[in-house]
Every structure is written in structure tokens, then in C-alpha cells.
Amino acid sequence: MHVDVGNALSEAATPGVPRDALDRLDDRVADAHRRISEGMDAGEFGYAALNLPETVDAGEIRAAVEPFADADTVLTVGIGGSALGAAALCDALGDDTRTEFLDNVDPAGVRDLLDGIDLSTTVMHVVSRSGTTAETLANFLVVRDAMQDAGVDWTERTFVTTGPDGNLRDLADAHDLPALSVPDGVPGRFSALSTVGLPVAALAGVDIEGVVAGAREERDSLTGSLFDCPAYAYGALAYALDSRGAGVNAVMPYSEGLETFAEWFAQLWAESLGKDGLGQTPVRALGATDQHSQLQLYRAGPRDKMVSLVTLRDRPDVPIPSSDLDGLDYLDGASLGSLLDAEFRATEASLAESGCPSVRVELDALDPESVGGLLYGMEAACVLAGELYGVETFTQPAVEWGKTAARGLLRGDESLPETPSLRVE
Known part of the structure; x- marks a missing residue:
């Protein structure tokens, strides 16, 4: 997993993170890493993951x-x-x-x-x-x-x-x-x-052995600095942007194979970090599809978002047949892969031009090692963010409350808290 946070810096985006703030944040990352390492070594609940x-x-x-x-x-x-x-x-x-x-x-x-x-x-x-x-x-x-x-x-x-x-x-x-x-x-x-x-x-x-090997490689990259560790760079920047007003994290993979990854990420991020009035709201998108829907909001709506763009450095390709239709000469000699890459680069540039912060996450390919590294890297990023927020990352009391209430209703217990009602029929 490769992470580029340049378009999330204050010189490129609003909200953005000043470079000197990253240096200060890195001291906190080092402290968080020590706590994470202790938890891993002891096999503590959550850290054992x-x-x-x-x-x-x-x-x-x-x-x-x-x-x-x-x-x-x-x-x-x-x-x-x-x-x-x-x-x-x-x-x-x-x-x-x-x-x-x-x-x-x-x-x-x-x-x-x-x-x-x-x-x-x-x-x-x-x-x-x-x-x-x-x-x-x-x-x-x-x-x-x-x-x-x-x-x-x-x-x-x-x-x-x-x-x-x-x-x-x-x-x-x-x-x-x-x-x-x-x-x-x-x-x-x-x-x-x-x-x-x-x-x-x-x-x-x-190839589950390849998936595990990719995760192991990402594990070996965990160091005490966000400048040396892609997972920590992502987690720290997401936290820093949220603290500056980017309370929404739109995860937008440019690979249909990663569309469900965005769903997985949404649960990981929301359930782990959404506590004590803190945490980012994850939003799922798909490139290039959602350039034609959500991108308008990211560029021109409230400045409360960061966009996580996930892409592949190498992918299978399909050539685009030549056409005699007017206005399509720019597709001559192109492929679906080159078109998708152009869409990705244009979206990234569009966000930068409008000052919306974005983080680029790149995988070498959609292969077992890269996907294993991506899942592990995002888990490590989430754990780091939880340390920075100071929340109980590995619990989910709100979810448990709902489970208990649902079981009560099925048993005939209707004693839910009263809520206001305003019916329009």
C-alpha cells in the first residue's frame, strides 16, 4: 500500500494540515505506536488483530x-x-x-x-x-x-x-x-x-497465503513515524483533517473489485471511531461512476469532507475500438484502462483545484498481496486513529444497545424510550 497525502496539506486544501503540524503530530504517532506495540505483544483484546x-x-x-x-x-x-x-x-x-x-x-x-x-x-x-x-x-x-x-x-x-x-x-x-x-x-x-x-x-x-503474506509485509512496515509508515500516514491524516472540520471520509476506489472493500471500510471506521461525539463519517463511492453524482458535492458543497482515492498501478486492460463517430477522436488508440486512469487523475486534479482535501492510496495491482496489505493497512490506520482520538476503538456499545432492544421487542417487551411523533399521511 502506497499513500500520498500531498493534496491534504494546507497549501493545497481547505481544510488542510500544515506541514509543521505533521511534525508535531508525528510525536503523538510515536506514542500511539508504542501503545499499539505493547498491546500487540501482550495479545490484548483488539490489538491482537x-x-x-x-x-x-x-x-x-x-x-x-x-x-x-x-x-x-x-x-x-x-x-x-x-x-x-x-x-x-x-x-x-x-x-x-x-x-x-x-x-x-x-x-x-x-x-x-x-x-x-x-x-x-x-x-x-x-x-x-x-x-x-x-x-x-x-x-x-x-x-x-x-x-x-x-x-x-x-x-x-x-x-x-x-x-x-x-x-x-x-x-x-x-x-x-x-x-x-x-x-x-x-x-x-x-x-x-x-x-x-x-x-x-x-x-x-x-490465494489466501498470498493475502496473508501481503498483510505480513504491511505489518512489518509499522514504525513509530507517519513519514515512514503508509498505514499510519493515512490514519494520522484522517484524524488531523477531521479535527480541522473534515468530518466525512469519502472512500472512492477506482476498481470495481474494491467496491465491497469500501463497504468493509465503512464498518471498520464507523464502528471503531464513532464514540464520545468523535469520529469521521465514512461514505462509499466508486470511480468513475460517482464522478457523475457525488463529485459535484465534494467540489462545491460544504467543506467538511476528505476524499480517499484508491487506485491500482497495474490492471488488466481492454482496447477501445476505433470509431468514425464525431468528437470521439480522443479515444483513438486508447483503452478502458487508460480512460479509467484519466478519470482518476482528472478527479484528483478537480478536487485539488477546488481545495477539497484528498489522499491517494495506491496498490501495485489487484492481487492477493496488495489486497491483504490494504486490509491490514486500513486496520492499522484505524487503530492508530483510535489512539489519537482517545476512544475505545474495539468496543461497540451503541450496536449492543440496539441488539438488546431488538431481542426485547421479539420477546414482547415494548419498553423502548418514548420518542416524539409527527405523522404525515
């Missing part, structure tokens, strides 16, 4: 999924971090097997998905650390019932990733289901590079 490139066992994962290598479709039943990491990896790198994700309980969506796959050639991966997540267990029961109705022995087409206790672990033990353990001390949104995210990626044909 940054050890995954060393602790994850790719061989164990491959052995666990080998019985399902014949699957035409892999259906992940999970929510949030139990699904988004795997989805980001599969959408960026997978090509052998169809992957689907049941990460919502919208009845129409669940029905349409199940109607569109052959359950006899589908393997189901059920993921929940607690083994009690309402949405995950509900969807599992629906899929299990659909398999039984289709004459499929669900016990032969299911494996789980869960914690040591809970309904899902009990189910796996009762039916002798293959079961992987979620890693200790790793919150779900930081678990892409583990038994949570990698099994489905392996079934989808992803």
Missing part, C-alpha cells in the same frame, strides 16, 4: 474447507464483520466459485437469493462469535429449512466459525459439523484476515 499475519494458520483453514471444494456456490450466513471481510476478499480476488452473503434479514432479499441458487451444490458457512446473533441464527434456520425442503442433507453442506460456547458451537457438536474457531481477542470488524474471512475466500479460489 494486528498479529493475525503471524498467528493465522492458512493450512488449517484449507484443511477445514477441503471437503467442500466441489461446491458451485458458497453461502455465508453472518452479519457485519462476520461477512464483510470475506465479501471484500472474494469480490476483489475470487473467480472459481460463486459467493453469496446473507447479511440482512429482509424477507424479500432472503427469498430471492435462495430461489436463485441450487442448494444441492451450495455449501453454507455460518459465522457468529457468540453463536447467538439473532440475524445470523434466524437466517441459518431459514436456509436449513430450505435445504431440507429441497432434499439436501444440510449437515453435509454446512460448516461454522464460532466461539467456544453458544448455540452455534452446540449445534456443531451435536451434528458433527466442521467448525473453525474465531481468533481470541479479535473483534469481528478486524477479522477479515482470520478464520472468519479466509475460509470462503479459499473456496472462491483466492
